[in-house]
Amino acid sequence: MAVLVMSCSIPVFASEKDDCVLASMNCKDQVDSIQQKIAKLNTEIKKGHKVYTTAELNKLNAKLKEVNAMLDDLQKPH
Numbered sequence: 001m002a003v004l005v006m007s008c009s010i011p012v013f014a015s016e017k018d019d020c021v022l023a024s025m026n027c028k029d030q031v032d033s034i035q036q037k038i039a040k041l042n043t044e045i046k047k048g049h050k051v052y053t054t055a056e057l058n059k060l061n062a063k064l065k066e067v068n069a070m071l072d073d074l075q076k077p078h
Helices: 019-023 034-050 054-075
Strands: none
Touching: 019 034, 019 054, 034 054
């Protein structure tokens, strides 16, 4: 009798937390533009409670609000 063994490979990277975005850890000399930071924050926030706790999502939303405020400030006429 033959036994068939199959492994299921689920991409883990899609559900992992991004420590660089969340806590500014493991960034490895990473420098992003404000637009890139906004995009990364939005990507992480969209992962929702499948990946992040409520407190972490609140932190990400606060960071997004802060970065958007910086962008608004830079775009004001001087």
